[in-house]
Amino acid sequence: MIRVVAAFLMTAGSAFAQDFSGLARIDHAASAITDTRQGMAVDLQLSQIVPYRVFTLDEPRRLVVDFREIDWTGTDKTQLDQSDIASDIRFGAFQAGWSRLVVDLSEPVVLKAAEMTVNQLDNTAKLTLVLRDADQVEFAATSGAPVSAAWDIATAQPSLPAPTPEDGPLTVVLDPGHGGVDPGAIQGGVVEANLMLKLAIEVAEALNRTGQVRAILTREADIFVPLEGRMTIARAAKADLFISLHADALEVDEARGASIYTLNAEGSDRAAARMAERHERGDLLAGVDLSEQDDRVATVLMDLARAETEPQSQRFAEQAVAALRDAGARLNSRPRREGRLAVLNAPDFASVLIEVGFLSNANDRAMLSTPSGRAPVVEGIVSGVLTWAREEAARAPLVRQ
Ligand SMILES: [Zn+2]
Secondary structure, X not given: OOOOOOOOOOOOHHHHHOOOOOOEEEOHHHOEEEEEOOEEEEEEEEOOOOOEEEEEEOXXXXXXXXXOOEEOOXXXXXXXXXXXXXXXXXXXXXXXXXXXXXEEEOOOEEEEEEEEEEOOOOOOEEEEEEEEEOOHHHHHHHOOOOOOOHHHHHHOOOOOOOXXXXXXXXXEEEEEOOEOOEOOOEEOOEEHHHHHHHHHHHHHHHHHHOOOEEEEEOOOXXXXXXXXXXXXXXXXXXXXXXXXXXXXXXXXXXXXXXXXXXXXXXXXXXXXXXXXXXXXXXXXXXXXXXXXXXXXXXXHHHHHHHHHHHHHHHHHHHHHHHHHXXXXXOEEEEEEEEEOOHHHOOOOOEEEEEEEEEOOOHHHHHHHXXXXXHHHHHHHHHHHHHHHHHHHHHHHHHHHO
């Protein structure tokens, strides 16, 4: 099938004569996404010209606009999105140097025109996208990311850690959930992505202070890193242990306290299924095209590796539950959970997902929002890692004989 890609990248000489050092700001009063008689229009009034590209993705249908780079501060979702075709929008940093706008499309529309015009008097710029009604067949035929997912992975790792020698210190990769265009749960003014980054930095610093562990983060800023990028970072760092950090918000439950997930390929309990449902569309919704990825490779080697790492993950989860309890952190009534979660799927290192609490629970939210409230969580994770590392080291000679 020929994939027609609607991508426009500014390459005009005048564009590069500009100074891109500052972020472009949005003139909110003069910007809107609106329905037109034959489709939809996106008008963004910007403080300066920026390179951009635009494309659509299918399943779910969305319009993606990448900019280099926009400051979204103060952008109000409902003010910007005045269109019925645009059923929802997300915007924010995507990777270092890129910003992204994702528009969910309730109807198929295809790009008819894309233009950035510059006001010669004040150097402000206006991006105008015109989309016209289409049928699903035409939409599917014109949809697809301009380059493969490799673009996302390549740009997602600005500072890859140097590989360690085989017998170097234990390497723990901390993965603050969400980021950038994908904020995760938002409740009472607390944003999951920002909170998890704070917590991950605190845990990493505490781990590095022990001198026994080298801790690395999958992201160090409010940027979006797709799942493949997180895995690549962990692999390049020669991770022994991968810890993904989350704090979900639920509408109905009175769920509270920390719980730890490990992989169970056989199936998921209700909480794990809900966790997967809420998180595994993250890449899709952020506009990552997963259609060309195929993970069904080298299954025998993966099974062999997994035979070692799966019990390691489970032993870490047990240690972490005990250590969190000892440190005085609030635990969920069922602190050990299992499920089919893609983020735990790497066969070559132990992986857990720690739900440190629920942003929907007022007590959890208040506790997680302050450094002193997070301290028992940090202490519990660090002490769980150290105990686990000791026990695995004692076990290793037996395994490797
Ligand atoms: Zn989350």
